[in-house]
Amino acid sequence: MTDAAKADLAAYLQRGREDLLWKLSGASEFDVRRPLTPTGTNLLGLVKHVASVESGYLGEVFGRPFAEPLPWLDDDAEPNADMWATAEESREQLVALYHRVWAHSDATIEALDLAATGTVPWWPEERRHPTLHRVLVHVIAETHRHAGHADVVRELADGAVGLRQTNDNLARIDWPEHVQRLQETADRFRGQAGETT
Template structure:
Protein backbone atom coordinates (compact mmCIF):
# COMPACT_ATOMS: atom_id res chain seq x y z
CA UNK A 1 0.00 0.00 0.00
CA UNK A 2 1.68 3.16 -1.07
CA UNK A 3 1.13 6.15 1.18
CA UNK A 4 -1.28 7.61 -1.38
CA UNK A 5 -3.96 6.23 -3.68
CA UNK A 6 -2.68 6.19 -7.27
CA UNK A 7 -4.46 8.30 -9.89
CA UNK A 8 -7.97 7.04 -10.65
CA UNK A 9 -9.91 7.00 -13.89
CA UNK A 10 -13.37 7.71 -12.54
CA UNK A 11 -15.55 8.06 -9.47
CA UNK A 12 -16.22 4.33 -9.02
CA UNK A 13 -12.53 3.47 -9.20
CA UNK A 14 -11.74 6.33 -6.82
CA UNK A 15 -14.30 5.30 -4.21
CA UNK A 16 -13.09 1.70 -4.25
CA UNK A 17 -9.42 2.76 -4.21
CA UNK A 18 -9.89 5.03 -1.18
CA UNK A 19 -11.89 2.34 0.61
CA UNK A 20 -9.11 -0.14 -0.09
CA UNK A 21 -6.47 2.29 1.17
CA UNK A 22 -8.32 2.54 4.49
CA UNK A 23 -8.66 -1.25 4.63
CA UNK A 24 -4.91 -1.50 4.14
CA UNK A 25 -4.36 0.96 7.01
CA UNK A 26 -6.33 -1.40 9.26
CA UNK A 27 -4.31 -4.37 8.01
CA UNK A 28 -1.02 -2.49 8.55
CA UNK A 29 -1.97 -1.96 12.20
CA UNK A 30 -2.17 -5.76 12.52
CA UNK A 31 1.13 -6.41 10.74
CA UNK A 32 3.48 -8.66 12.69
CA UNK A 33 1.16 -9.21 15.66
CA UNK A 34 0.71 -12.56 17.34
CA UNK A 35 -2.83 -13.70 18.11
CA UNK A 36 -2.25 -12.81 21.75
CA UNK A 37 -1.11 -9.29 20.83
CA UNK A 38 -4.05 -8.93 18.43
CA UNK A 39 -6.42 -9.71 21.34
CA UNK A 40 -4.71 -7.24 23.71
CA UNK A 41 -6.75 -4.27 24.95
CA UNK A 42 -3.95 -1.99 26.19
CA UNK A 43 -5.84 1.31 26.21
CA UNK A 44 -8.53 2.62 28.55
CA UNK A 45 -11.18 1.12 26.25
CA UNK A 46 -11.95 -2.44 25.22
CA UNK A 47 -10.68 -2.28 21.62
CA UNK A 48 -8.10 -4.69 20.25
CA UNK A 49 -6.49 -4.68 16.83
CA UNK A 50 -7.91 -8.13 16.02
CA UNK A 51 -11.36 -7.07 17.20
CA UNK A 52 -11.21 -3.97 15.03
CA UNK A 53 -10.29 -6.04 11.96
CA UNK A 54 -13.23 -8.31 12.69
CA UNK A 55 -15.57 -5.35 13.22
CA UNK A 56 -14.71 -3.51 10.00
CA UNK A 57 -15.11 -6.73 8.01
CA UNK A 58 -18.54 -7.41 9.53
CA UNK A 59 -19.60 -3.79 9.12
CA UNK A 60 -18.59 -3.64 5.46
CA UNK A 61 -20.33 -6.94 4.77
CA UNK A 62 -23.49 -5.58 6.40
CA UNK A 63 -23.50 -2.34 4.42
CA UNK A 64 -22.94 -4.20 1.15
CA UNK A 65 -25.84 -6.53 1.99
CA UNK A 66 -28.01 -3.47 2.61
CA UNK A 67 -26.81 -1.92 -0.66
CA UNK A 68 -27.87 -5.11 -2.49
CA UNK A 69 -31.26 -5.24 -0.77
CA UNK A 70 -30.36 -8.24 1.37
CA UNK A 71 -30.98 -8.50 5.11
CA UNK A 72 -28.25 -6.98 7.26
CA UNK A 73 -26.34 -9.91 8.84
CA UNK A 74 -27.11 -10.14 12.55
CA UNK A 75 -24.04 -10.24 14.78
CA UNK A 76 -23.59 -9.84 18.50
CA UNK A 77 -22.30 -6.27 18.94
CA UNK A 78 -19.67 -7.03 21.62
CA UNK A 79 -18.54 -10.21 19.87
CA UNK A 80 -18.13 -8.20 16.67
CA UNK A 81 -15.36 -6.23 18.37
CA UNK A 82 -13.65 -9.26 19.93
CA UNK A 83 -11.03 -11.61 18.56
CA UNK A 84 -12.13 -14.66 20.51
CA UNK A 85 -9.78 -17.40 21.71
CA UNK A 86 -11.22 -19.72 19.03
CA UNK A 87 -10.34 -17.22 16.28
CA UNK A 88 -6.99 -16.21 14.87
CA UNK A 89 -5.77 -12.95 13.44
CA UNK A 90 -5.01 -14.73 10.17
CA UNK A 91 -8.65 -15.92 9.99
CA UNK A 92 -10.14 -12.46 10.47
CA UNK A 93 -7.65 -10.94 8.03
CA UNK A 94 -8.60 -13.59 5.45
CA UNK A 95 -12.27 -12.79 6.02
CA UNK A 96 -11.50 -9.10 5.52
CA UNK A 97 -9.86 -9.96 2.19
CA UNK A 98 -12.98 -11.90 1.20
CA UNK A 99 -15.18 -8.97 2.19
CA UNK A 100 -13.12 -6.64 -0.03
CA UNK A 101 -13.65 -8.98 -2.99
CA UNK A 102 -17.39 -9.20 -2.22
CA UNK A 103 -17.63 -5.40 -2.14
CA UNK A 104 -15.75 -4.99 -5.42
CA UNK A 105 -18.00 -7.56 -7.12
CA UNK A 106 -21.16 -5.96 -5.74
CA UNK A 107 -20.13 -2.47 -6.86
CA UNK A 108 -19.12 -3.76 -10.30
CA UNK A 109 -22.64 -5.13 -10.71
CA UNK A 110 -24.32 -1.78 -10.02
CA UNK A 111 -24.51 0.45 -13.08
CA UNK A 112 -25.61 3.64 -11.32
CA UNK A 113 -23.87 4.80 -8.14
CA UNK A 114 -26.89 7.01 -7.58
CA UNK A 115 -29.13 3.96 -7.17
CA UNK A 116 -31.20 4.21 -4.03
CA UNK A 117 -30.44 2.13 -0.95
CA UNK A 118 -33.41 2.20 1.44
CA UNK A 119 -32.61 3.43 4.95
CA UNK A 120 -33.61 0.76 7.47
CA UNK A 121 -36.27 1.92 9.90
CA UNK A 122 -36.12 1.48 13.63
CA UNK A 123 -32.35 1.92 13.93
CA UNK A 124 -31.82 4.78 16.38
CA UNK A 125 -28.67 6.15 14.75
CA UNK A 126 -30.19 6.18 11.23
CA UNK A 127 -32.19 9.24 10.21
CA UNK A 128 -35.93 8.65 10.41
CA UNK A 129 -36.69 11.41 7.90
CA UNK A 130 -34.56 9.99 5.06
CA UNK A 131 -36.03 7.26 2.88
CA UNK A 132 -32.91 6.26 0.93
CA UNK A 133 -29.19 6.76 0.57
CA UNK A 134 -27.35 6.14 -2.67
CA UNK A 135 -24.77 3.47 -3.41
CA UNK A 136 -22.30 6.37 -3.63
CA UNK A 137 -23.27 7.48 -0.10
CA UNK A 138 -22.80 3.92 1.21
CA UNK A 139 -19.29 3.75 -0.27
CA UNK A 140 -18.39 7.15 1.18
CA UNK A 141 -19.74 6.02 4.54
CA UNK A 142 -17.65 2.83 4.37
CA UNK A 143 -14.54 4.92 3.69
CA UNK A 144 -15.36 7.11 6.71
CA UNK A 145 -16.19 4.16 8.98
CA UNK A 146 -13.06 2.26 7.99
CA UNK A 147 -10.86 5.34 8.41
CA UNK A 148 -12.27 5.94 11.90
CA UNK A 149 -11.42 2.39 12.93
CA UNK A 150 -8.02 2.52 11.21
CA UNK A 151 -7.24 5.38 13.58
CA UNK A 152 -8.42 3.32 16.53
CA UNK A 153 -6.25 0.43 15.36
CA UNK A 154 -3.23 2.75 15.09
CA UNK A 155 -3.67 3.89 18.69
CA UNK A 156 -4.22 0.38 20.02
CA UNK A 157 -1.25 -0.97 18.06
CA UNK A 158 1.05 1.74 19.38
CA UNK A 159 -0.06 0.85 22.92
CA UNK A 160 0.67 -2.85 22.26
CA UNK A 161 4.30 -2.50 21.19
CA UNK A 162 5.07 1.09 20.24
CA UNK A 163 4.75 0.48 16.49
CA UNK A 164 3.32 3.24 14.31
CA UNK A 165 1.81 3.28 10.83
CA UNK A 166 4.66 4.41 8.58
CA UNK A 167 7.36 2.11 10.01
CA UNK A 168 4.83 -0.75 9.89
CA UNK A 169 3.99 0.08 6.27
CA UNK A 170 7.71 0.23 5.44
CA UNK A 171 8.23 -3.21 6.98
CA UNK A 172 5.15 -4.74 5.35
CA UNK A 173 6.16 -3.47 1.92
CA UNK A 174 9.89 -4.02 2.25
CA UNK A 175 10.90 -0.37 1.95
CA UNK A 176 14.59 0.30 2.51
CA UNK A 177 15.67 2.09 5.67
CA UNK A 178 16.33 5.79 5.27
CA UNK A 179 17.77 8.36 7.68
CA UNK A 180 14.21 9.52 8.42
CA UNK A 181 12.24 6.24 8.34
CA UNK A 182 13.26 2.89 9.74
CA UNK A 183 11.04 -0.11 8.92
CA UNK A 184 9.45 -1.66 12.00
CA UNK A 185 11.15 -4.69 13.48
CA UNK A 186 9.74 -6.87 16.24
CA UNK A 187 11.15 -6.16 19.64
CA UNK A 188 13.47 -8.86 20.84
CA UNK A 189 13.09 -9.84 24.46
CA UNK A 190 15.68 -11.90 26.22
CA UNK A 191 14.50 -14.16 29.00
CA UNK A 192 16.86 -14.31 31.91
Protein backbone atom coordinates in the same frame (compact mmCIF):
# COMPACT_ATOMS: atom_id res chain seq x y z
CA MET B 1 -20.97 10.70 -11.19
CA THR B 2 -18.43 9.16 -13.48
CA ASP B 3 -16.67 5.82 -13.48
CA ALA B 4 -13.55 7.77 -12.52
CA ALA B 5 -15.31 9.03 -9.38
CA LYS B 6 -16.34 5.49 -8.50
CA ALA B 7 -12.78 4.29 -9.06
CA ASP B 8 -11.47 7.06 -6.76
CA LEU B 9 -13.86 6.05 -4.00
CA ALA B 10 -13.01 2.37 -4.40
CA ALA B 11 -9.29 3.19 -4.23
CA TYR B 12 -9.70 5.15 -0.99
CA LEU B 13 -11.70 2.30 0.50
CA GLN B 14 -9.04 -0.22 -0.49
CA ARG B 15 -6.27 1.90 0.97
CA GLY B 16 -8.08 2.06 4.30
CA ARG B 17 -8.62 -1.69 4.27
CA GLU B 18 -4.96 -2.38 3.60
CA ASP B 19 -3.79 0.14 6.20
CA LEU B 20 -6.02 -1.47 8.83
CA LEU B 21 -4.76 -4.98 8.09
CA TRP B 22 -1.15 -3.81 8.01
CA LYS B 23 -1.46 -2.93 11.69
CA LEU B 24 -1.69 -6.67 12.44
CA SER B 25 1.55 -7.40 10.58
CA GLY B 26 4.31 -8.56 12.88
CA ALA B 27 2.21 -8.18 16.03
CA SER B 28 2.03 -11.09 18.44
CA GLU B 29 -1.19 -13.04 18.96
CA PHE B 30 -1.38 -11.50 22.41
CA ASP B 31 -0.93 -7.96 21.10
CA VAL B 32 -3.60 -8.26 18.38
CA ARG B 33 -6.14 -9.40 20.97
CA ARG B 34 -5.42 -7.46 24.14
CA PRO B 35 -7.61 -4.50 25.08
CA LEU B 36 -5.65 -1.28 25.22
CA THR B 37 -8.33 1.30 26.02
CA PRO B 38 -10.85 1.49 28.87
CA THR B 39 -13.54 0.32 26.41
CA GLY B 40 -11.52 -2.68 25.23
CA THR B 41 -10.34 -1.50 21.80
CA ASN B 42 -8.05 -4.11 20.27
CA LEU B 43 -6.53 -4.70 16.84
CA LEU B 44 -8.27 -7.93 15.84
CA GLY B 45 -11.59 -6.62 17.10
CA LEU B 46 -11.24 -3.57 14.86
CA VAL B 47 -10.78 -5.83 11.83
CA LYS B 48 -13.76 -8.00 12.82
CA HIS B 49 -15.91 -4.89 13.33
CA VAL B 50 -14.96 -3.21 10.06
CA ALA B 51 -15.52 -6.43 8.10
CA SER B 52 -18.95 -6.73 9.71
CA VAL B 53 -19.90 -3.13 9.00
CA GLU B 54 -18.76 -3.31 5.39
CA SER B 55 -20.60 -6.58 4.79
CA GLY B 56 -23.86 -4.90 5.80
CA TYR B 57 -23.49 -1.56 4.07
CA LEU B 58 -22.19 -2.94 0.78
CA GLY B 59 -24.29 -6.09 0.94
CA GLU B 60 -27.67 -6.13 2.69
CA VAL B 61 -28.27 -2.41 2.10
CA PHE B 62 -28.26 -2.97 -1.68
CA GLY B 63 -30.14 -6.28 -1.69
CA ARG B 64 -26.92 -8.24 -2.11
CA PRO B 65 -26.45 -9.88 1.34
CA PHE B 66 -23.09 -11.33 2.22
CA ALA B 67 -23.55 -15.10 2.00
CA GLU B 68 -21.81 -16.08 5.23
CA PRO B 69 -23.49 -15.85 8.62
CA LEU B 70 -21.92 -13.42 11.07
CA PRO B 71 -23.37 -14.66 14.38
CA TRP B 72 -21.87 -11.81 16.36
CA LEU B 73 -24.35 -9.51 14.58
CA ASP B 74 -27.44 -11.57 15.45
CA ASP B 75 -30.12 -9.92 17.57
CA ASP B 76 -29.34 -12.27 20.45
CA ALA B 77 -25.54 -11.76 20.32
CA GLU B 78 -23.92 -10.16 23.32
CA PRO B 79 -23.23 -6.41 23.08
CA ASN B 80 -19.97 -5.58 21.29
CA ALA B 81 -19.50 -9.16 20.10
CA ASP B 82 -18.16 -7.74 16.82
CA MET B 83 -15.44 -5.78 18.64
CA TRP B 84 -13.24 -8.66 19.82
CA ALA B 85 -12.09 -12.08 18.68
CA THR B 86 -13.03 -15.10 20.74
CA ALA B 87 -10.39 -17.72 21.51
CA GLU B 88 -11.94 -19.86 18.77
CA GLU B 89 -11.63 -17.11 16.13
CA SER B 90 -8.12 -16.99 14.73
CA ARG B 91 -6.39 -14.02 13.19
CA GLU B 92 -6.18 -15.97 9.91
CA GLN B 93 -9.93 -16.65 9.94
CA LEU B 94 -10.88 -13.04 10.53
CA VAL B 95 -8.40 -11.67 7.99
CA ALA B 96 -9.68 -14.18 5.42
CA LEU B 97 -13.26 -13.15 6.26
CA TYR B 98 -12.34 -9.51 5.67
CA HIS B 99 -10.84 -10.40 2.29
CA ARG B 100 -14.05 -12.22 1.32
CA VAL B 101 -16.07 -9.19 2.42
CA TRP B 102 -13.86 -7.00 0.21
CA ALA B 103 -14.55 -9.21 -2.80
CA HIS B 104 -18.30 -9.12 -2.14
CA SER B 105 -18.28 -5.35 -1.61
CA ASP B 106 -16.17 -4.75 -4.70
CA ALA B 107 -18.68 -6.78 -6.74
CA THR B 108 -21.48 -4.54 -5.40
CA ILE B 109 -19.52 -1.41 -6.27
CA GLU B 110 -18.81 -2.75 -9.75
CA ALA B 111 -22.42 -3.79 -10.39
CA LEU B 112 -24.16 -0.60 -9.34
CA ASP B 113 -24.12 3.03 -10.40
CA LEU B 114 -23.17 5.54 -7.73
CA ALA B 115 -26.73 6.90 -7.96
CA ALA B 116 -28.27 3.50 -7.11
CA THR B 117 -30.23 3.63 -3.87
CA GLY B 118 -30.32 1.15 -1.04
CA THR B 119 -32.14 0.79 2.25
CA VAL B 120 -30.38 1.13 5.61
CA PRO B 121 -32.96 -0.19 8.10
CA TRP B 122 -30.97 1.04 11.11
CA TRP B 123 -30.85 4.68 9.91
CA PRO B 124 -33.57 7.25 10.67
CA GLU B 125 -36.45 7.23 8.18
CA GLU B 126 -35.47 10.54 6.55
CA ARG B 127 -32.01 9.15 5.64
CA ARG B 128 -32.93 5.50 5.18
CA HIS B 129 -32.53 5.34 1.37
CA PRO B 130 -29.02 6.60 0.52
CA THR B 131 -27.19 6.28 -2.76
CA LEU B 132 -24.23 3.98 -3.29
CA HIS B 133 -22.14 7.16 -3.40
CA ARG B 134 -23.30 8.17 0.10
CA VAL B 135 -22.81 4.66 1.48
CA LEU B 136 -19.31 4.43 0.01
CA VAL B 137 -18.35 7.71 1.66
CA HIS B 138 -19.75 6.37 4.94
CA VAL B 139 -17.85 3.07 4.70
CA ILE B 140 -14.62 4.86 3.70
CA ALA B 141 -14.94 7.17 6.72
CA GLU B 142 -15.67 4.21 9.02
CA THR B 143 -12.73 2.21 7.69
CA HIS B 144 -10.23 5.05 7.94
CA ARG B 145 -11.50 6.04 11.39
CA HIS B 146 -10.85 2.53 12.67
CA ALA B 147 -7.50 2.36 10.87
CA GLY B 148 -6.59 5.44 12.92
CA HIS B 149 -7.69 3.63 16.07
CA ALA B 150 -5.48 0.74 15.01
CA ASP B 151 -2.53 3.14 14.63
CA VAL B 152 -2.86 4.19 18.26
CA VAL B 153 -3.61 0.71 19.62
CA ARG B 154 -0.62 -0.80 17.80
CA GLU B 155 1.68 1.91 19.13
CA LEU B 156 0.40 1.21 22.64
CA ALA B 157 0.79 -2.54 22.16
CA ASP B 158 4.40 -2.73 21.02
CA GLY B 159 5.57 0.68 19.86
CA ALA B 160 5.15 -0.01 16.11
CA VAL B 161 4.15 3.17 14.27
CA GLY B 162 3.60 4.44 10.76
CA LEU B 163 0.91 5.41 8.29
CA ARG B 164 1.34 2.53 5.87
CA GLN B 165 3.91 -0.03 4.85
CA THR B 166 5.28 2.07 2.00
CA ASN B 167 5.27 5.42 3.87
CA ASP B 168 5.59 5.72 7.63
CA ASN B 169 4.89 9.48 7.40
CA LEU B 170 6.85 10.16 10.59
CA ALA B 171 9.09 13.13 11.20
CA ARG B 172 12.73 12.28 11.85
CA ILE B 173 13.02 13.77 15.33
CA ASP B 174 14.05 12.74 18.82
CA TRP B 175 10.69 11.34 19.92
CA PRO B 176 11.39 11.07 23.67
CA GLU B 177 12.56 14.69 23.68
CA HIS B 178 9.49 15.75 21.70
CA VAL B 179 7.13 13.93 24.09
CA GLN B 180 8.89 15.48 27.08
CA ARG B 181 8.40 18.96 25.60
CA LEU B 182 4.71 18.24 25.04
CA GLN B 183 4.33 17.00 28.61
CA GLU B 184 6.05 20.08 29.99
CA THR B 185 3.71 22.29 27.97
CA ALA B 186 0.63 20.36 29.14
CA ASP B 187 1.84 20.53 32.75
CA ARG B 188 1.62 24.32 32.61
CA PHE B 189 -2.16 23.93 32.33
CA ARG B 190 -2.59 21.30 35.06
CA GLY B 191 -5.29 22.23 37.55
CA GLN B 192 -7.10 24.68 35.29
CA ALA B 193 -10.87 24.51 34.82
CA GLY B 194 -11.95 21.42 32.90
CA GLU B 195 -8.82 19.41 33.77
CA THR B 196 -9.84 15.84 34.58
CA THR B 197 -6.83 14.20 36.25
